[in-house]
Amino acid sequence: xxxxxxxxxxxxxxxxxxxxxxxxxxxxxxxxxxxxxLLGMGNGLKNTFKSFFSRDAENAMFIMPNRTTKAYRGYQSxxxxxxxxxxxxxxxxxxxxxxxxxxxxxxxxxxxxxxxxKSNYPLIAVDxxxxxxxxxxxxxxxxxNQLDLNKKSKVIVIGRMTKExxxxxxxxxxxxxxxxxxxxxxxxxxxxDPGGDNEERLNYIPITTAQSIYGNNDKVDxxxxxxxxxxxxxxxxxxxxxxxxxxxxxxxxxxxxxRGIRITNRAEVVQxxxxxxxxxxxxxxxxxxxxxxxxxVGISNIMIYIVKERTKELGIRKALxxxxxxxxxxxxxxxxxxxxxxxxxxxxxxxxxxxxxAPGLEEYFIKDPQVDSGIVxxxxxxxxxxxxxxxxxxxxxAAKIKPIVALNDE
Amino acid sequence: MxxxxxxxxxxxxxxDSLHVLKGINLHIKExxxxxxxxxxxxxxxxxxxxxxxLDGHDKGEYYxxxxxxxxxxxxxxxxxxxxxxxFVFQSFNLISxxxxxxxxxxxxxxxxxxxxxRQKIAMEYLEKVDLKDWANHLPSELSGGQKQRxxxxxxxxxxxxxxxxxxxxxxxxxxxxxxxxELLKEINNEGMTVFVITHEEDIAAQTDRIVRLRDGxxxxxxxxxQREKV
Numbered sequence: 001x002x003x004x005x006x007x008x009x010x011x012x013x014x015x016x017x018x019x020x021x022x023x024x025x026x027x028x029x030x031x032x033x034x035x036x037x038l039l040g041m042g043n044g045l046k047n048t049f050k051s052f053f054s055r056d057a058e059n060a061m062f063i064m065p066n067r068t069t070k071a072y073r074g075y076q077s078x079x080x081x082x083x084x085x086x087x088x089x090x091x092x093x094x095x096x097x098x099x100x101x102x103x104x105x106x107x108x109x110x111x112x113x114x115x116x117x118k119s120n121y122p123l124i125a126v127d128x129x130x131x132x133x134x135x136x137x138x139x140x141x142x143x144x145n146q147l148d149l150n151k152k153s154k155v156i157v158i159g160r161m162t163k164e165x166x167x168x169x170x171x172x173x174x175x176x177x178x179x180x181x182x183x184x185x186x187x188x189x190x191x192x193d194p195g196g197d198n199e200e201r202l203n204y205i206p207i208t209t210a211q212s213i214y215g216n217n218d219k220v221d222x223x224x225x226x227x228x229x230x231x232x233x234x235x236x237x238x239x240x241x242x243x244x245x246x247x248x249x250x251x252x253x254x255x256x257x258x259r260g261i262r263i264t265n266r267a268e269v270v271q272x273x274x275x276x277x278x279x280x281x282x283x284x285x286x287x288x289x290x291x292x293x294x295x296x297v298g299i300s301n302i303m304i305y306i307v308k309e310r311t312k313e314l315g316i317r318k319a320l321x322x323x324x325x326x327x328x329x330x331x332x333x334x335x336x337x338x339x340x341x342x343x344x345x346x347x348x349x350x351x352x353x354x355x356x357x358a359p360g361l362e363e364y365f366i367k368d369p370q371v372d373s374g375i376v377x378x379x380x381x382x383x384x385x386x387x388x389x390x391x392x393x394x395x396x397x398a399a400k401i402k403p404i405v406a407l408n409d410e
Numbered sequence: 411m412x413x414x415x416x417x418x419x420x421x422x423x424x425x426d427s428l429h430v431l432k433g434i435n436l437h438i439k440e441x442x443x444x445x446x447x448x449x450x451x452x453x454x455x456x457x458x459x460x461x462x463x464l465d466g467h468d469k470g471e472y473y474x475x476x477x478x479x480x481x482x483x484x485x486x487x488x489x490x491x492x493x494x495x496x497f498v499f500q501s502f503n504l505i506s507x508x509x510x511x512x513x514x515x516x517x518x519x520x521x522x523x524x525x526x527x528r529q530k531i532a533m534e535y536l537e538k539v540d541l542k543d544w545a546n547h548l549p550s551e552l553s554g555g556q557k558q559r560x561x562x563x564x565x566x567x568x569x570x571x572x573x574x575x576x577x578x579x580x581x582x583x584x585x586x587x588x589x590x591x592e593l594l595k596e597i598n599n600e601g602m603t604v605f606v607i608t609h610e611e612d613i614a615a616q617t618d619r620i621v622r623l624r625d626g627x628x629x630x631x632x633x634x635x636q637r638e639k640v
Contacts, residue, residue: 005525016507316503319464320564321492321520323485400484404464407503 010334020309024302024335025342028383031295032343035288035379036350036371042284044361044369046277051367057133059100059231061240061265063223063247072254081251081260083220085211091223094246098231098239101129103224104207108214110181112158112203114166114173121162122202123180125210133226134193134202141174141189148188148206155209156185159200163190180205183213227267233274236267288379295383300390303335307394314398315406324399331395332388339387343380350376411571411603412438412461417470419456430456432626433470438605440571443598445606445614448623454607455576457623461605462495462574463487475571492520496565500577502557504549504564511536511545514564521568535563539593555586562593572603579613591616 014021065081088102106125111118130136131143139160148155156178158166163173177184185205193199211218225243227236244263245255253260307314314327354369361369398406419431430453438444448454459465460472463482472479475494482490496517497503504513515532523531536542539559549557558578565573575594579587591613598604598618606617614620615634622630 005519008525009519012507012512312503313505316505317516317520318484318488319462319491319497319503320517321488321568323488323520325485326520402465404459407464407499 006329006333009330010337013330013334014338020306021338024299024306024387025338025345027295027298027302028339028342028380028387029346029349031291031298031383032346032376032380033350033353035291035295036347036376037353038287038291039284039375040350040354040369040371041361041366042280042287043371044358044366046280046284047369048362048365048367049273049277049280057135057226058266058270059227059229059236060133061225061227061236061263061267063225063244064221064262064264065251066259066262068253068257068260070254070257070260072257073252075252081253083223085218085220087220087223087247087250090250091225091243095239095243098227099225100228101127101132101226103127103130103133103226104220104222105130105224106207106210106214106219106221111179112162112166112181113179114176117166118179119162119165123205124202125205125207127207129226130204130224131191133224134199135195136191136193136199136202136204139190139192140172141187143189143191144204144206149208152208152212153206154183154185154213155188155206156180157189157191157204158187159202160190160192161197161200162203165201231267233267233271237265237271240265240267292379292382296386296390299339299383299387303387303391304394307331307391307398311398311406311409315403315409318399318403318406324396327399328392328395331391335387335391336384339384340380343383347373347376347380411440411442411475412436412605413471413473414461415471417457417460417472418468419453419460419465420468430626431460431467434626434628436621436628436631438572438603440603441598441601443595443604443606443618444621445608445617445619446621446623447608447611447614449609452623453626454623458574458576458605458607461572462497463491488520492517492568494571496568496570496573498558498561498565498573498575498578500580502549502554502561502581504557504560506549509546509548510541510552510560513549513560514567517564517568532563532567535567536560538566539563553586554582555589558582558586558590559593562590562597566597566602570602572605573597575604575606577607577609579608579610587613
């Protein structure tokens with residue numbers, strides 16, 4: 001393609017014209033460096049954003065009854081709505097095909113003590129499937145199970161932090177009895193939860209136990225549903241809305257009463273997340289393209305400047321017998337060589353900088369800022385091609401004009 | 411060697427055109443030492459550029475080494491320049507980042523001669539112009555006279571048929587001018603055709619033949635007699 005002598009000419013030109021070389025190289029290095037860092041930071045921001053929403057199961061919805069705020073079907077407003085066990089059967093019957101797990105949940109604050117240590121904790125009476133929703137992981141012993149529910153056993157699963165608060169270090173809580181609001185419950189297990197300390201101060205007992213001890217009724221404070229994960233976000237939102245509509249009808253709550261029966265549907269959050277994530281994507285793409293365009297404009301300008309600066313030299317070479325082709329080749333290969341090296345340098349420095357600054361960026365919500373090296377290589381190639389095209393046009397002009405015109409160029 | 415018949419050249423200036431050469435007839439034989447004289451604007455540089463294939467002509471015929479020059483593209487022109495012509499310019503036109511030796515060797519690179527061979531030949535010509543010790547100096551480290559001798563060595567290195575010199579002493583003082591002229595005479599004595607442009611009478615007087623140009627027409631063409639061929 002190009003003999004050794006040709007490369008020697010190019011290396012000499014590169015080596016002896018340092019300002020020119022550094023100028024064009026820096027443009028490329030800097031553009032790729034910025035591109036890499038900005039893209040990496042954008043990705044880091046997205047990573048942080050995603051991690052916010054992955055603590056609990058994403059396919060969950062929470063339905064809570066409250067006091068009505070509108071008069072409807074002969075009932076006055078301000079009536080208190082309470083769910084019962086029958087509602088679970090109603091939901092299962094009508095929506096069973098969309099539901100993975102349905103969980104009753106009653107919650108109250110109680111004092112829990114062991115020996116002389118005592119503190120106030122949330123006590124949550126639930127069906128055993130709650131662990132799929134809260135992502136509580138048994139740490140020691142076991143979680144409550146169906147047998148506990150059937151026997152209405154006074155058993156409790158305590159959070160890791162509750163255990164650390166109440167029990168001396170090194171002593172297992174499993175098998176011990178704790179005092180829960182005046183009643184003795186047997187600890188059957190402890191759990192950890194990726195959600196953090198607050199989630200690890202929750203304590204679970206069987207829902208049936210709570211219903212028989214606290215009020216002897218079948219009231220349910222809150223219904224939690226894990227819908228089947230093959231439902232799309234849109235389907236899940238429609239499912240939640242339909243379910244609330246049915247329940248409002250069942251309890252004679254006005255359809256437009258926002259408080260009587262409320263739903264928190266994670267699917268809606270997921271959809272919001274997707275939109276925000278998409279917006280972040282757009283911002284990252286726009287910034288990246290902007291950086292690239294700046295780089296392209298920069299290298300194009302410099303190539304035009306370089307050829308302009310060399311016009312007289314090219315005229316001399318032509319007078320001495322250089323063909324237009326050899327002139328174009330010389331400029332193109334020089335540009336190719338400089339931009340390739342400079343682009344690679346930018347890539348290496350950029351990823352290096354990202355790696356070095358990454359730990360310090362977590363407090364600015366930028367987590368694990370990485371770039372796909374394929375994208376950066378593509379960007380580098382794009383800049384190289386731009387530089388070559390931008391160099392080719394003036395190089396060809398310089399090669400085609402009469403040598404006397406080039407020689408007279410100052 | 412060079413034969414011009416009714417040669418015309420105009421340059422467009424806006425909508426008008428400037429008629430620079432208005433029918434030049436000139437025949438330069440092999441081994442001649444010819445000078446073209448004329449004031450600035452007489453068309454002498456244009457004439458040299460056309461003869462040197464650095465520029466094209468509009469009308470008339472130009473034979474170089476017996477071959478009619480027509481429909482010349484830049485590639486063919488480059489090859490012909492490399493093969494037949496050597497240039498010496500008023501402003502030397504050395505490449506600033508190349509050493510004396512590399513400047514001299516450059517035409518050989520475009521001739522496709524191998525690097526080792528190139529350097530050997532270039533060194534011979536460097537010796538010929540008495541600048542052997544300056545081989546690795548950059549043009550900026552040389553005096554005007556030295557630069558012009560490097561340029562002459564570069565013009566000779568491909569062993570062309572004609573050396574074209576455009577005001578070769580224009581940027582030099584009288585002593586160095588004289589040494590450059592001595593060098594040109596010497597190469598002419600070795601049989602090279604030399605074609606010089608000048609506006610200095612005493613420079614022209616040292617050549618074999620003076621062609622005077624005014625307003626694009628040859629006004630006189632005389633042999634000088636003070637120089638005897640060896």
